[in-house]
Amino acid sequence: MLLEIVIALVVGALLYQFVFRRKDETLPMGDGWWGAGQRHDDENEDIRPFTIETSEEELNDLFHRIDTTRFSDPLEGSRFNYGFNSNHLRKVVSYWRNNFSWSKQLEILNKYPHFKTKIEGLDIHFLHVKPVNLPAGRKAKPLIMVHGWPGSFYEFYKIIPLLTDPASHGLSEYFEVICPSIPGYGFSEASHKLGCNSVAVARIFYKLMQRLGFRLFYAQGGDWGSLICTNIAQIAPSNVIGLHLNVVFALSPKLPVVLSVFLGQHFPGLFGFQDEDVRRMFPFVKKVFHQTVKESGYMHLQATKPDTAGCGLNNSPVGLAAYILEKFSTWTDPAFCDHEDGGLERKYTLDDLLTNVMIYWLTGSIVSSMRFYKENLGRGIGKAKHDKIPVIVPTGIASFPNELVHCPLLWAKQKHHNIVSFNYMPRGGHFAAFEEPEILAQDIQQFVKKVEQKLECNK
Numbered sequence: 274m275l276l277e278i279v280i281a282l283v284v285g286a287l288l289y290q291f292v293f294r295r296k297d298e299t300l301p302m303g304d305g306w307w308g309a310g311q312r313h314d315d316e317n318e319d320i321r322p323f324t325i326e327t328s329e330e331e332l333n334d335l336f337h338r339i340d341t342t343r344f345s346d347p348l349e350g351s352r353f354n355y356g357f358n359s360n361h362l363r364k365v366v367s368y369w370r371n372n373f374s375w376s377k378q379l380e381i382l383n384k385y386p387h388f389k390t391k392i393e394g395l396d397i398h399f400l401h402v403k404p405v406n407l408p409a410g411r412k413a414k415p416l417i418m419v420h421g422w423p424g425s426f427y428e429f430y431k432i433i434p435l436l437t438d439p440a441s442h443g444l445s446e447y448f449e450v451i452c453p454s455i456p457g458y459g460f461s462e463a464s465h466k467l468g469c470n471s472v473a474v475a476r477i478f479y480k481l482m483q484r485l486g487f488r489l490f491y492a493q494g495g496d497w498g499s500l501i502c503t504n505i506a507q508i509a510p511s512n513v514i515g516l517h518l519n520v521v522f523a524l525s526p527k528l529p530v531v532l533s534v535f536l537g538q539h540f541p542g543l544f545g546f547q548d549e550d551v552r553r554m555f556p557f558v559k560k561v562f563h564q565t566v567k568e569s570g571y572m573h574l575q576a577t578k579p580d581t582a583g584c585g586l587n588n589s590p591v592g593l594a595a596y597i598l599e600k601f602s603t604w605t606d607p608a609f610c611d612h613e614d615g616g617l618e619r620k621y622t623l624d625d626l627l628t629n630v631m632i633y634w635l636t637g638s639i640v641s642s643m644r645f646y647k648e649n650l651g652r653g654i655g656k657a658k659h660d661k662i663p664v665i666v667p668t669g670i671a672s673f674p675n676e677l678v679h680c681p682l683l684w685a686k687q688k689h690h691n692i693v694s695f696n697y698m699p700r701g702g703h704f705a706a707f708e709e710p711e712i713l714a715q716d717i718q719q720f721v722k723k724v725e726q727k728l729e730c731n732k
C-alpha cells in the first residue's frame with residue numbers, strides 16, 4: 274500500500290513538473306552604477322597593474338591592537354563547540370604577532386599579476402594568470418574563478434599553477450585564469466549604493482571578461498562564487514562555455530525535491546540517490562536541518578544587520594581572526610568542533626589562514642563583505658528572479674563530502690538542466706580550492722574535456 278502511495282506521489286510530481294514547468298528563459302542582464310554620488314558615464318576603462326603594498330604605519334597599528342586585546346577564558350572542555358576557543362586563539366595570535374612574516378606573504382601574494390579596472394563606478398581588482406609553457410598550436414581556455422565569504426582570491430593560489438601549468442602536474446588542459454575580488458571584498462571597491470547583489474556582480478564580472486577580450490570562457494566557483502558564476506551563466510549563456518561548481522544552491526520547493534526529503538531514505542532508487550547521498554543527507558533532521566540551524570547564525574546576522582555586527586570586527590584584528598577562522602574550522606570538517614585547536618592546521622597552515630585574515634583586515638572590508646548577505650538574502654531565500662530561472666549551459670558539479678548542505682543530483686537538476694558531470698569527491702569541505710586544490714583541479718579538467726568533446730561532436 275505504501276509503495277502505491279509513493280508511486281502515485283512520484284507520478285503526480287512528474288506530471289506537475291511537466292505541466293507547470295516554466296519555459297526556459299534567460300535572466301535580464303540589467304544595468305547598474307555603484308560608485309559614490311552621481312552616476313557619470315565617462316569612466317576610464319584602463320586596466321591598471323596593481324601591487325599589494327602595506328605601510329609600516331598600518332602594521333604598527335595592527336600590532337598595537339593585537340597587543341591590547343582583551344581575551345575571555347573559554348569554558349572548560351568546550352573545545353570549539355562554543356565558537357573559536359580562546360585558549361587556542363591566544364596561540365594563533367602569538368604566532369601572528371611573533372612568527373608570521375607579512376613581508377614573506379606579500380611576496381607570495383604579488384607573485385601573480387594583479388590589476389584593477391573601473392566597472393559600473395567601482396574599482397575592480399583581479400588576478401590574471403597566463404598559461405606557462407603553452408605548447409605550440411594549443412590554446413588556453415579562459416577561466417574565471419570566483420571566491421566567497423569569508424575567503425578571498427587567495428583561496429586560489431594553490432590551484433592556479435595546476436591549471437596554468439598543467440604539464441608540470443600531470444594534467445593536460447591549459448587555462449588562462451582570472452580571479453576577481455567581489456566588490457567590497459579585499460581589494461575591490463565596495464558598492465556605495467544599496468542593492469549590489471550577486472546578479473550585479475555577475476554582470477560586472479561578465480563585463481570584466483569582455484573587457485579582457487574573452488568572448489567565450491569557463492566559470493568556476495564555490496560559496497558566493499558559485500552563485501555569481503551561475504548568474505553569469507544565466508545572463509550570458511552564449512558566452513559561458515561551461516560552469517563548474519563545488520557548491521550548488523538548489524533549495525527548491527518543487528515536489529520531487531520535497532518528496533525526496535521525506536521518502537529518499539527509504540526509497541533512494543526512486544530519486545536516483547546513491548548510497549553516498551543517503552549517507553550525507555539522512556537522517557534529514559539531524560544531518561541537514563540541525564546542522565543548518567547550528568551553522569547559519571552568522572548568516573541571519575549578516576543578512577539583517579551587517580553594519581552593526583561588523584563594527585567590532587573592523588576594530589579588532591583578533592575578533593576578526595576568530596570570526597573568520599572559526600569558519601575555516603567547522604566548514605572544513607564539522608567534527609573539528611571537538612578539537613582543542615579546531616583542527617585548523619590539519620588542512621591549512623597558519624600562514625595561509627592569517628594571509629586571508631590580513632586581506633580583510635588591511636582593506637577594512639569585513640563590513641562590506643557581510644553586506645553581500647543582506648543584498649542577496651535580505652528579501653528572503655529563493656525569492657529572486659534568478660532562483661526561478663534554469664541554467665542551460667553545460668554544468669559540472671564537484672560534490673565534496675563535508676560541504677555544508679549536500680545537494681544530490683536530483684536537486685541540482687531542477688535548476689541546472691545540462692549537467693555533464695557530477696562527482697562525489699573523496700574528501701574535503703567548503704573551501705575546496707584552498708583545501709583540496711589537486712582533486713578540484715582534476716575535476717575541472719575532466720569536466721572541461723567532456724564539454725570540449727561534446728562541442729567537437731556538435732561541429
Ligand SMILES: *[C@@H]1O[C@H](CO)[C@@H](O)[C@H](O)[C@H]1NC(C)=O
Nearest residue numbers: 367368369370371372373623
Ligand atoms: C615563534 O617565534 C619564537 C621566538 O622567535 C620561537 O621561539 C618559536 O619557536 C616560534 N614558533 C613557531 C611556531 O614558529
